[in-house]
Structure formats: structure tokens, C-alpha cells
Amino acid sequence: MNTKEIESKWQKYWEDNNIFVAKNNSDKPKYYYLVEFPYPSGSGLHVGHVRSYTALDAMSRKKRMEGYNVLFPIGWDAFGAPAEQYAIKNHIHPKEAVKENIKVFKQQVKNLGISFDWSREFSTTDPEYYKWTQWQFLKFFEHGMAYKAKKDINWCPVCKTGLSNEDSSGGVCERCGSKVVQKEKEQWMLKMSDYSQKLLDGLADTEFLDRIKIAQINWIGKSEGAEVDFDLTVNDKLKVYTTRPDTLFGCTFMVVSPEHPILEKYADVIKNIKEIREYQKKAKEKTEFERTELVKEKTGVKIEGIEAINPLNGNKIPLFTADYVMMHYGTGAIMAVPAHDERDYEFAKKFNMPIIEVIKGGESLPYTGDGEMINSDFLNGIKTKKEAISKMIDVLESKKIAVRKTNYKLQDWIFSRQRFWGEPIPLVYCEKCGWQAVPYDQLPVLLPDVAHYEPTDDGESPLANITEWVNTTCPKCGGPAKRETDTMPNWAGSSWYYLRYMDAHNDKEFVSQEALKYWGMVDYYNGGMEHATRHLLYARFWHKFLYDIGLVPTKEPFKKRVAHGMILGSNGEKMSKSKGNVINPDDMVNKYGADALRCYEMFIGDYSQDAAWSDAGLNGCRKFLDRIVRLKDKVVDDNKYSSNLEILINQTIKKVTNDLDNMKYNTAVSSLMILLNEYEKQDKITKEDYHILLILLNPISPHITEELNEQCGFNPICLSKWPTYDENKLENDSYELVVQVNGKVRGKIEVNTDTSEEEMENLAKNLDNVKKYIENKEIVKIITIPKKLVNIVIK
């Protein structure tokens, strides 16, 4: 039988016998493995998918054999811009495009023999699924967590469409190449920032990899400081946020963001308002890219006619507006301390502002640490940052001009997209009653079938053009109303899909409480590093909100989160069509077989590290499997391990078991290669020797091992128990003792395991090559490591 036939035979067997279908009630302990569900793009499966799917598949298969009720599901994340653009270009409905792509993807995944539970499959674009996405959005709305706000978006004036940051990188529209500008739009927002602290604290309940935790912590960006009020010469106050209030005596000017309301409020007082308006306009035209990457040089305009007053010494301080201060962080205004802040320093140099040192040690940044306070009145002489900050805040608080304040970089979630291919936001606007939720019994709000998906001229979603859909009645007063035409972002559907898998076809609830209780948290979640911040934070936020309103029983969705490395092209660069280094998994399956491809991707290197593709390496794994097939000729009927192989077999069981548990797939494969090498040296091996090799390799290369196993007359491996090893049979009765002189290896002796330390030393000293070195030398000491080495230290 050839590879293809064997693979489809066993894939059919698993499917026909529901081997991988998880039960929602079982006496067995549960375990939930999750891979990030794929975006079914037109280009098909990537070899990177093969890596992570195989890895978790191997774990799942082993866990089932260990007696667990394993949930290992798969679905499709199919809303979003790529599908929409594909549809616009090819003049087909995105629904149809998605259907086609899923079909292709599904076949590709099935050809790999991944043990997914297909009975729970769904797509985020199924009305039966997005009904519940909309339902949950209404929960946010009901609890005051959704609100509308004006936000700047990246806007391509030629395509007349909003762009994501990725599609506008370099300040240029990805599609037409024209310059991207900032345009203000009304957008639905979710109050994610309310959850900043909870998202931070919740990490303690997880076992995410450290680097993933760190990425989340940095993204949330907590900082502690104070808000300080500065009096203005116009009988008003300016509130600033600072993490270093202790440097207040070093403040020589202040800066507000170009969007700061104070500029409009005192437009008639500001003498150079024209100049300022000009600057505001320019700042708005700048894209995020220009504002950060291109223009490092500070720009700004002095605000003539208003000054601030230092609350401690009454000094008048000039006021500027500059775009290096962001409106969306802190209060949109800062006290500039040029002696100790690099940005303020650059600005001061350019605009000739005075620089007053308040921390001894020169132009060090405030963050660099402790230093003695100078030029600071009551703080003079204090030597630690902590004490100085604390004393300053006490003084300011007693004068009621400051409060302690914690800030987060994490912002609210912009939840609107002006696109066709997304979940409609289930709200209607009534002139009389304002925004109203679509009643729950009217969900889902279906995407209408239309012929054109292009955005409107003013950048509204194409849905805005479908008047018969937009015009509706107000659920509250029954009068005329209009539907919200924005749709949800891609991140919405992916924020709760892991819950839906628990109860994928429930048409009464988004997921039943029994299913939630039974499956609990996802035990093991694998995904790319690129999702370690956004997706993972959105999903955690979503889940925590559901928990707070009593809809899910756990505070966190995922127990453990791991990340795989990328598979790079054979030139070591990221695979891309333009570089011509893309490997199509189908081609590899056809040429080498799914088992060899899976084995190779596990063997390619450390799972969490990037690895470059090599056809030759894949062929090596093909040869490894072929050798196992040929090995069958040496098998003789015997139901015990060969006595001379027993130790190695037990060691290999231990090694493979531990390695699969710890994502060390590459060394698991190599230990099986070592076992095979040893088998091949024998004239005969027993059936049981062969059997154990097949079982241990099965999670990685399941088809060929099942086939050979069947040919030997054993029960299917997928229904067997994972093997255990005998603790007493892990050690040989002799080992190679290493003898060193001054840390350098000078000899090796084969000795019995029970050789005493004294004997070890004697044997070592009597080695000819060792004698040479220690003759006529003083032995300072001898270090003896049992079962390892003897090191003789001489002078």
C-alpha cells in the first residue's frame, strides 16, 4: 500500500469511528487544547499551520491515550478585510469566497490527519454564530460598556476607505499608494481601559510563557504618578500628569497637545491663534508614521497671551503646543523638565528655554534612578527618588493642587469598522429615543445580500447604501429609525470562539452553563507571538466582562498560553509570494506524505524558535519512516522486550513522554531515531520492541504507525494506553567514568554503576595517561561526582 492510501484509510477510520469526538459529559478528567483558528485566506494553508497543529495534535493524541477526555476543536475566523477585498476584486459575494476557501483549507487540514473534533466546527461568519457575537455585544451595550466617540482613523482619500495601521504602514495606502491622512469618525468603543488593572492582576491566575506575560504587561503600560494643577494667567487651571512630581522645581515651560481643548477655549485670548490653528492643521495631516518615525525633530508653537504659574514658587512659565504631547495619554498636557527629560531637553534647546537641574548628576533622565535633589527648596538634600516623590505629593496634596494618579497606555477598544464583511452592530438610531438595542429575539441582524461591497464616497460602510435595510423602526417607540451600518472588527468573533467550541451548536444560548462548568478554562492555548498582545488582550477582556456579569464561571479564559516559532523560507527569510520562497504543504504531502511532513516539522528545531525550511531535512524524515517500515522484516514473535534493548526502550519511553509534555518535539523525534538505530544493529527484534516504537511515534506520525501496528495484529493505537516505563530499568549496570586533571579530560574508564567513590579515585589515578600528569605533582584535591567524573586538581 502506498502512503496516500494508508493515510486516507486511517483518516477514514478515525472519522467513521468518531475517535476524536469529545464528549460533554464524561467520567474521565477533561483537557482542553486550543490552536488559534485560522483565517481561511485564498492562498491556503501555510506550513506554519502544520507546525502548530501537529504539535498540539501530538499532545492531544497522547493525552487521550493517557485516559483524558480531550477537546481539540477547530473553526474558521472568516470575517474581515481580506475576504471583502477578494470579493470586490473578483465580483463574488464574500460569503461564497469564504465558503470556497474554507473548503480548500479543510481538505488541506484533513490531509494532515490532525485529530480535530470536526463535529464542533463553525465559522465566525455563520449567522448561528454571529447571532451570539451580537448578543454579547448587546450585553456590553446594556452595561454601559459601549459608547460612541469621535476618533481619528487612517484614511485613504483616493480609495475613500479607512485603513488599519498595517494597511497604512509607511504613511501610504497599501492598495493605491496614495498618502494616508487622519480623518475623524464617530466610532463605537468598548471600555476596555476600565479593565486595565484586572487584566494586569489576572495574569497571576495564568501560566502564560514569561515573554507573553511581559508583552501584555508592557502593552497595558501601567505608570504611577500624580496629576498636578497649574494656575493660568486667565483664571483657569491646567492639569498635567507626571510620574516625577519631585522635579516640579525644574519645570521651565509647559506643553499641551495640539488637540487640547484649552486652545479653543481661549482662542480670543491667544494672540497668535492663527499661527496655532495652522500648526494644529499640520499636525492633523501628519500620519502616525510621520508623527513618530519620520520626524524626530521637535516642532511646536508658543502660546502667546497665556502663561502658567508654578504652584510652588509663583514663577511664570511659558506655554507651548507641540505634537510630541499626545492628547490620548494622561491629560494631554505636561510640565516640561528639560534637565531630566530627553524630549523636553530637545524642545528646550530648539526654543531656547532655560534648563534647571534639580537632581544632582547632570542631564540624566528622571528614570535613571536616585540622585540628590538640588534647587528644590524643601526637597533639597533628599537622596532617593521614592522619598522625594512622596514628600512632594504630600506637600501638593495639602495645598489641594495634586492627587496621586495611575495611568495606563491601554486604551478603549475601537469597535467600529466601516466595512461590509463583518458582524452588523445590532443597534438602531431613533431621532426621538437615541441609540436602541435590537431586541434579543430579533437577532441575528443578518448581513443583507447585495451586489456591491465598495464603501460609500464618504467612507461609510457599504451597508449605508442599502436603504431598505438601513430604514427600520425604533424598538422603543415604533417610529422610524435607522440601523447602525458599522460592523464589528475581526477581533470580535475571535474573542469568544473558544467558549462556543464547548457547545458549538446550541441555538438557545451562546454556550450552556453545564458545558462551561464542565470544560472550564482552556488548559493549553497555542498561537503566534503576533497575537500575544491584541487578540489575547481582547479575548481576556471580553471573558472578564462576561465573568463580571455572571455569564462564565472563570475569571480567565486560558490557563496556559504558548507560542510557536515561525517557519521561514529556505533562505532564512519570512515566506512571501514576492520572495518566491513559499512552501505549499499540499506539495509536501503529495511528495513525502503527511507523516513525514509532520515528523519533519516537529524535528526542525526548538518549537518556540523560528526555523528555516529545508527539503533535504524533510526527505531525511521520510527516510526515517521508510527505515521503520523495512525494520518489520526483523520482527520475531515474542511479547517481551529484547533483554539487551530493555534499558534503552525504558529510557526512550521516559524521554518521549517528558518531551511531548514540554514541547520538546525535536528531541522526542531524535530519541526515537536513536532507538531505531539501535534496533537496526540487531539481527532480530521482538514484536513488542517494534510495537513500542510505533506507539511512541504515533502522536507525531499517526498513519504509518497505525498501519504497521495493524499489520502486526495489535489493536489500533488510538484506542490503546500510553506506555509507562519501569523506574528500575533506566540505568545500565556500567557507565563511562570521565577522568579530568585540572578540569581537562585525560581519560575514560568503563566502570560498574556501584563503584564506590574511593574506587573511582583509585582507578582514575592509575590511568596511564593520568599518571603522566600527576607524577611529581602535589594533589590539591580530588572532586568526585558519582556516576559521572573524577577531577584531580594538582599544583
Place this chain on the structure above:
RNA sequence: GCUUGUGUGGCGGAACUGGUAGACGCGCACGACUCAAAAUCGUGUGGCUUUUGGUCAUGUGGGUUCGAUUCCCACCACAAGCACCA
């Protein structure tokens, strides 16, 4: 700039808690089989060397230690993410 990660043969990569650096695989060389090639099998394979031995070698430079790829300090290179966050 900041954060994180990574630097080991010709290549992918191993190395437990500080204890033989280079497991395993690829590639390469030679040999066997073959008319021949492929496949397969066998042997060898870090550099240098006076080769049963010696010596150098895990990005660079220091340090701790009987002993360092592993721990500490400083630096260099590459990759990814964030990016004027006060």
C-alpha cells in the same frame, strides 16, 4: 530609543541542577551493491597538529569556579514587537 528573543561545525540543531561541547538529522567524502544511475547499506566527518596523544574552539572582552555553552559584568551583531506614553 525601549522591550523581548537569539548568537554553538558546511547547514538545522543537542547538552539534566555548572560536570565528556557538537546528540539526532542534513550535507559531504570514501567504500559495497549496480553495466550505470537512483535507492539502499557500511565507514568517516569542528579547526590545527608531530594523530592510542596534544592543542584551540559555543558572538567579543573580562570575572566567579577544581570545572562555564550554562552563572555575573561590559560590549557587538541579528530578528521581532512597541514607539515622543510625560
